[in-house]
Amino acid sequence: MLTQRAQPVDRRPMNWVEKLYLWNILKGMAITFSHLFRRKATIKYPEETRPLPAVFRGLHVLNRDEQGRERCTACGLCALACPAEAITMEAAERQPGEEHLYREEKYAAKYEVNMLRCIFCGLCEEACPKDAVYLSKTIAPSNYSRKGFIYKKEDLLIPNPITEPEAYQKALGERGMNSNQTRQKE
Amino acid sequence: MYLLAIDWWLILEKFILVGAVVTLCLFVAMYSTYAERKIAAFMQDRIGPNRAGPWGILQPLADGGKLFFKEEIIPLASSRFLFILGPALAMITATLTSAVIPWSTPLYLFGREVHMQVADIDIGILYIFGIVSLGVYGIMIGGWASNNKFSLIASIRGASQMISYELAMGLALIALLFMTGSLKMSVIVQNQIENGWHVIYQPLGFLLFFICALAECNRTPFDLPEAENELNFGYHQEYSSMKLGFYLFAEYINMFISGVVMATLFFGGYDIPFVEEAGWGLHPNWLSVIGFVVLLAKSFFFVFVFIWIRWTIPRFRYDQLMNLGWKKLIPLAILNMIVTAVVILLLNK
Numbered sequence: 272m273l274t275q276r277a278q279p280v281d282r283r284p285m286n287w288v289e290k291l292y293l294w295n296i297l298k299g300m301a302i303t304f305s306h307l308f309r310r311k312a313t314i315k316y317p318e319e320t321r322p323l324p325a326v327f328r329g330l331h332v333l334n335r336d337e338q339g340r341e342r343c344t345a346c347g348l349c350a351l352a353c354p355a356e357a358i359t360m361e362a363a364e365r366q367p368g369e370e371h372l373y374r375e376e377k378y379a380a381k382y383e384v385n386m387l388r389c390i391f392c393g394l395c396e397e398a399c400p401k402d403a404v405y406l407s408k409t410i411a412p413s414n415y416s417r418k419g420f421i422y423k424k425e426d427l428l429i430p431n432p433i434t435e436p437e438a439y440q441k442a443l444g445e446r447g448m449n450s451n452q453t454r455q456k457e
Numbered sequence: 458m459y460l461l462a463i464d465w466w467l468i469l470e471k472f473i474l475v476g477a478v479v480t481l482c483l484f485v486a487m488y489s490t491y492a493e494r495k496i497a498a499f500m501q502d503r504i505g506p507n508r509a510g511p512w513g514i515l516q517p518l519a520d521g522g523k524l525f526f527k528e529e530i531i532p533l534a535s536s537r538f539l540f541i542l543g544p545a546l547a548m549i550t551a552t553l554t555s556a557v558i559p560w561s562t563p564l565y566l567f568g569r570e571v572h573m574q575v576a577d578i579d580i581g582i583l584y585i586f587g588i589v590s591l592g593v594y595g596i597m598i599g600g601w602a603s604n605n606k607f608s609l610i611a612s613i614r615g616a617s618q619m620i621s622y623e624l625a626m627g628l629a630l631i632a633l634l635f636m637t638g639s640l641k642m643s644v645i646v647q648n649q650i651e652n653g654w655h656v657i658y659q660p661l662g663f664l665l666f667f668i669c670a671l672a673e674c675n676r677t678p679f680d681l682p683e684a685e686n687e688l689n690f691g692y693h694q695e696y697s698s699m700k701l702g703f704y705l706f707a708e709y710i711n712m713f714i715s716g717v718v719m720a721t722l723f724f725g726g727y728d729i730p731f732v733e734e735a736g737w738g739l740h741p742n743w744l745s746v747i748g749f750v751v752l753l754a755k756s757f758f759f760v761f762v763f764i765w766i767r768w769t770i771p772r773f774r775y776d777q778l779m780n781l782g783w784k785k786l787i788p789l790a791i792l793n794m795i796v797t798a799v800v801i802l803l804l805n806k
Contacts (some may be wrong), residue, residue: 296770303500303769313503 272282308319328406331384332429339433340372342403345379349404351416357388360394382424470571478555486709487517493764500768523703532604532695539602544703549597551710554588557581557716559643561727561749564742581642582630589673593619596682600692612692614775615682618653621782622672628790629665632797646726658725664721664787670715677767683773716759720752727752
């Protein structure tokens with residue numbers, strides 16, 4: 272009716288060869304036998320991985336600027352935006368000798384993300400005004416205890432671009448290559 | 458003085474032979490589980506276990522170890538003696554059938570002729586049938602001792618299925634007996650070496666025997682007793698740890714022994730086809746080893762066909778199963794018998 276491609280179902284009664292079922296069984300067995308020699312659809316993780324999309328949301332990373340200073344100012348917008356209440360932080364004041372460590376006068380002394388609560392939605396990345404936290408492509412690894420899932424600031428901080436440039440470039444991954452994403456925020 | 462008159466060497470070599478045969482059965486059953494998983498995976502366009510050892514070769518050891526370490530649960534409401542007896546009986550009957558199979562031509566060691574057959578009794582085939590009938594008890598006791606509606610229904614179905622298909626199997630064999638004239642396994646193999654394989658003379662008999670062997674091993678398409686998605690898990694639902702391991706292993710040993718029996722009865726046993734190997738000039742021990750390897754190869758082929766069929770065909774419904782066993786296979790077997798008898802009389806062999 273709609274298209275002319277509808278075919279009527281073959282409802283002829285079985286002839287005597289088909290009633291024996293042996294022939295059909297042999298045909299079925301030939302099909303399964305041919306599958307023995309086809310290419311397998313399995314991806315052998317962790318030796319092979321599927322290519323992840325560019326916007327994949329994985330583990331958090333705390334960013335630094337080009338001079339190696341931490342960007343995070345412990346404003347708390349990420350903790351407020353988080354729907355699962357996974358982020359907690361404590362602020363501290365920058366002392367006079369620490370200008371090369373932190374960008375602004377307020378910084379995060381403690382920054383903890385509870386990966387068990389985190390739903391990897393990316394709202395914290397969208398909420399951050401300082402381009403300090405973003406979600407990388409690392410898939411959260413498993414652990415034997417709940418304590419291992421609470422990631423402290425040291426686990427999340429990206430390596431210093433001045434002292435360890437290769438590690439920094441590796442951790443930046445695709446974000447460093449795309450200059451649209453590094454916004455010049457104050 | 459009487460003690461010195463007993464042939465101690467014979468007893469020793471029989472012991473060693475029994476130990477070797479049982480070890481072979483267990484080893485092959487272990488690797489049948491591996492082969493099943495791999496072949497099933499390849500037929501489903503995926504790779505099977507490949508993490509335990511290269512290409513997953515050590516996977517059966519991991520499975521065995523897992524079964525050992527699980528907790529042994531015996532339900533309070535079950536009969537303790539019967540609960541433990543069920544899997545034990547299944548395993549015993551599975552390994553007992555291997556006693557009369559001629560594994561190869563005799564070996565000549567230390568100046569003695571060692572027969573590669575534990576017991577060459579006059580009722581060879583009938584002994585196998587008797588033991589297989591006892592195997593029904595293993596399933597029935599397992600289902601009854603579980604004190605569980607599903608297990609009971611599953612074991613009743615299993616018992617009725619096994620009994621019905623034994624009939625057709627026996628009738629298919631009678632036509633074979635017309636040709637060989639003896640029940641001894643070694644005579645049957647000798648007959649095939651001289652006159653050609655029995656599968657050429659009895660194709661319908663072989664087909665019937667194959668279908669009945671599938672039913673006896675409770676393999677798909679006849680695996681209602683252990684239908685995973687119909688009866689929870691069938692008669693071995695309540696079992697855990699090594700008792701479950703025994704049931705599963707008994708099934709695989711049954712499969713392997715069915716393959717060996719079919720190879721012996723219809724495909725020439727340890728005979729190499731188209732080749733007059735006695736004329737090769739090799740030492741008879743080497744010929745014996747080659748014959749053994751050939752028999753194993755044939756039985757592995759049958760195990761492969763069992764696995765292949767399992768992953769191709771859906772399961773029979775219970776009434777279709779009974780219909781097939783009683784109304785289709787038994788008349789066919791009787792017809793086969795009559796035709797064989799008529800042909801033999803006409804040819805006056």
